[in-house]
Amino acid sequence: MCYCLVLVESTTIKDNTHFFAPGDNVEVTEGELVNLRGKVVSVDGPKVVMMPDHEELKEPLTLNISELRKYFRPGDHVKMISGRYEGDTGLIVRVEHNLVVVLSDLSMDEMKARPRDVQLCADITTGVDSLGQFQFHDLVQLDQxxxxxxxxxxxxxxxxxxxxxxxxxxxxxxxxxxxxxxxSQALDSQQNPIQCRDMVKIIDGPFAAKKNEEEKQGEIKHVYRSWVFVYSRKHVENGGMLVCKARHLLLIGARAGTTRSMKTPLMVLSP
Known part of the structure; x- marks a missing residue:
């Protein structure tokens, strides 16, 4: 298998003291071992122990941190360890000049970060804020x-x-x-009651399919009064979340001119 390896930014002692970690892929940038690649085994102050990726070198090597730089493969799974997106995880989709572009596991949005702010990681973020109060896709009260x-x-x-x-x-x-x-429930375009977890089509409004476009559909995450928050994998913005008027939706499985019987009374959230 052939990998496309992309090298990114030389690092300084200050940078790497904080951002190199066991498991990082690195390349030697100077000295007799220049261009040698390997994996970080341990970091001790300004020294890094690296296991070389070379058939003739079987023992770990100790190098100065200033002699190394990280490299990433497109497809590497990483975690943001500092910066604006700290704590988020995702897949590297491309590497630009001194930047890695990461597709977020949660929101599916692209995030750009410096390589020193990124670390290889197998875990996927849980989508819980630092205080543990809120989760990704929670409906929250902003004001009255x-x-x-x-x-x-x-x-x-x-x-x-x-x-x-x-x-x-x-x-x-x-x-x-x-x-x-x-x-909570609302009524769709055909007066069918719709609620959380129902699958719906968007048949009207700003998110309705244009001419020759495939009809957009998704899962209801929240109903608030006459507004419905729908998650659609085909919606590329805001992590796939969009908000529609209930009357712009049609319950999947319901036919025009018919209504689904209401098993529970229609409930609308109070302010």
Whole structure:
């Protein structure tokens, strides 16, 4: 198998003291072993123990941190260890000049970071904020009149898609609380009651399919009054989350002109 290896930025002692870790893929940048590649075994101050990837070198080597730089393969799974996206994980999709572009496991958005802020990682982020209060895709109360769904969790802030389709960056302390919408319902375009976990088609409004486009559909995550938050894998923005009016939706499996019987009374969230 042939891998396309992309080398990224030389590193300094200051940078690497904090950001090199066992398991990192590295390349020697100077001295007799220049271009030798290997994997970090341990880091001790300004020294790195590296296991070389070379058939004639079977023993670990100790090198100065300043002699090494990281390299990544497209397809490597990594974790953001500092910066704006700290704690997020994803897949490297490409490497640009002194930047790696990572596709987030949670939001499916692209994140750009310096290689020194990235580390190889097998785990996938849980989508829980640093205080453990909120999760990815929670519906939260922003103020007395507005709610929104969390579409990105960052180190100190979160991005929330409100019921009007706007993305706001807020601090967790500003959130008034979470909303439980498991039993909330609304009526779709054919007066069918729809609720959390129902699969729906978007047949009207700004997200309806244009001419020659495939019809967009998704799973209802939350119902709030006449607004419905729908998760669609084909929606590339905001981690696949979009918000629609209930009347712009059609319950999948329901036929036009018919209604699904209501097993429970229609419930609408109070402010």
């Amino acid at each position: 009149q507005n709610v929104g769904v969390i579409v990105r969790l960052e180190k100190e802030t979160m991005e929330v898609l409100n019921q009007h389709g706007k993305v706001l960056r807020v601090k967790p302390q500003a959130i008034q609380g979470k909303k439980d919408t498991r039993h």
